[in-house]
Amino acid sequence: MRAAQITALQGPDAIEIVELPDPIPSKGQVLVAVESAGLNFPDLLMTRGLYQLRPPLPFSPGGEIAGTVVAAGEGSPFAAGDRVMALTGFGGFSTHVLVGSERCVPIPDSMPTDLAGAFAFTYATSYHALVDRGALAKGETVLVLGAAGGVGSAAIEIAIALGAKVIAAASSAEKLAFCAELGASAGIDYSTEDLKRRAKQLGGGSVDVIYDPVGGELAEPALRALGPGGRHLVIGFASGTIPRVPWNLALLKQCSIVGVAWGAWAMANPRRHVDNLRALFALHAKGALRPRITARHGLDGVAQALADMEARRIKGKVIIEPSRGGS
């Protein structure tokens, strides 16, 4: 098998392509031939040792995969030929990966394998955030920051599918045009516009929910656009800065600052996580969710894909197709 491995915690430049012996599944495991592995921000953080999960070096990043089972260990409910998707944590940017069967979900017939590798991480995060943590109601207005990115673009589609109105916020006109294609009804370019003022204007005085995977200097102006009963969903800090927001704002705004840790929640609540995935599969099957894969790379392109993410050049989802030649 071949894998894109990180050999030192020095970011995308430290990726090397290596040949490794083919692994053999032990009890309860499956060996999956990876056809599609979605690129997510934690993959990038892991290349610099900045994520909570810190595998020993060398390791292959890649937290979600989809592919075909080639061998199943004793006791696995899966068999060779089954199409599965799985959250691997790391290891997905490889032609083959060993996964515990409990981490695998059969890919629905309605979903092609390439898309299945780019689905669970972002859509399940955004669904859990908006539904379980944000209690988003029909007719409410959601302000999505980093809206053209992976979790941001998934949040746009899910919020609209749930009957909400979406104001997308991003750093360029090109990214906002992409968000408009996804269904956002208005856009704010926060590289040139006043985020708080525009969000209040576009929200008819205030917004109900903020979906915030960026943090940094955007968090406070976004929070200030919330109305009474508003919820600021803390998804992540792609800006690299954890904001320090004045505590009294929660009192003055009568709003909630709500933490979202989807991975930990899904581990602690596996049945509810599967229920959420089923709801997402159903929304996809009826055409309400149409994930956008905007770039595809072979293993040789992993370093470039990670560098693009670090430089904010990505819209929607990028996938790694390990069996593909070149980048």
Ligand SMILES: NC(=O)c1ccc[n+]([C@@H]2O[C@H](COP(=O)([O-])OP(=O)(O)OC[C@H]3O[C@@H](n4cnc5c(N)ncnc54)[C@H](OP(=O)(O)O)[C@@H]3O)[C@@H](O)[C@H]2O)c1
């Ligand atoms: N809490 C959870 O359960 C959970 C689950 C999954 C992901 N996350 C977090 O969500 C965040 C986004 O993940 P993602 O996979 O959607 O990433 P992504 O596709 O790269 O999107 C991140 C967006 O953040 C914006 N951004 C602002 N400053 C940035 C910077 N310095 N570097 C990179 N991007 C920057 C970019 O949009 P603009 O250029 O338009 O500003 C970019 O589109 C990450 O922090 C990730 O760890 C959290």
